[in-house]
Amino acid sequence: MAESDSDKLEPPAYRMSRARIAVLLALAALPVLLTALAQPFLPDIVPLHYGTNGADRWGSKAELFVAADIIAVIELALVGLYTVVERQRETGREDWIVVNGPVTAMFPTFAILYAIMACVQAVYLFAAFQLTEFTLPVDVGKLYVYVLLGLALLAMLAPAFYMLITGKGLSLVNFHPGTSDLEKRTGADKQQARAIGGLLLFLAGFVLVEFLLLLK
Incomplete structure (x- = not known):
């Protein structure tokens, strides 16, 4: 008996990229890997915290794993979140996520952030070699906050x-994508978009003020 077209399994419209997940996992593990590779070459006592005048706290080189592990755990949790969202998109269960908004930018955003964190950890390890007259221009903790x-x-x-x-972009923040015919006819969708845009701009103002205060 021939199988009907309706019984055939159609390929998903969207496929989860396992290569992207692998890249994020590699970047998440990079701070710990760099710290482990540097351990045999580091002195037993290394600088652990820096101020504008140089190192102001010293300790065992094993303590360098603390910052690296914290970074890795947070990044791995975000990779898990990314995997769940991608899996939902692949199976078509995407009514609860932002389909055409920030979800599509999760990979480049996470990848750039992970690369920055790995570079910061590399600078931290470089400073741990106690090179002559080496000082960090800013507190590493503040650098994380700035980023x-x-x-x-x-x-x-x-x-x-x-x-x-x-007056567009409701899909950026709306958990129920799509606009009804009534909203289109009355222009309610544009009003909602501009209202939400104004709210985001207002909130961004608070973040900007905090950012400027930290830079002082």
Whole structure:
């Protein structure tokens, strides 16, 4: 008996990229890997914290794993979140996620953030070799805060201006994608988009003020 077309399994419209997940996993493990590779070459006592005048706290080189492990755990948790979202998109269960918004930018955002964190850890290890007259220009902890605040600011400003100017972009923040015919006829979708854009711009202002205060 011939199998009907309706019984045939159609390939999913979207396929989860396992290569991207592998890249994120590799980047997440990089801070720990760099720290492990540097251990045999480091002195037993290394600088662990830096101020504007150089190292202000010293300790065992094994303590360098603390920061690396914290970074790795957070990044692996985000990889898990990314995998869940990608799996939902692959199986078509995407009514609860933002289909055409930030979800599509998760991979480049995470990849760039992970690369920055790996570079920061590399600088930290480089300084642990206690090179003559070597000092870090900023506190590493503050550097993390600067990066996170900068990303948060960009994540709010970009959609805010887009929604205010175009009156579009509800899919960026709406957990129920799509616009009804009534909303289109009355222009309610554009009003909602501009209202949300204004709210995002207002929130971005608070983040910007905090960012400027930290830079002082």
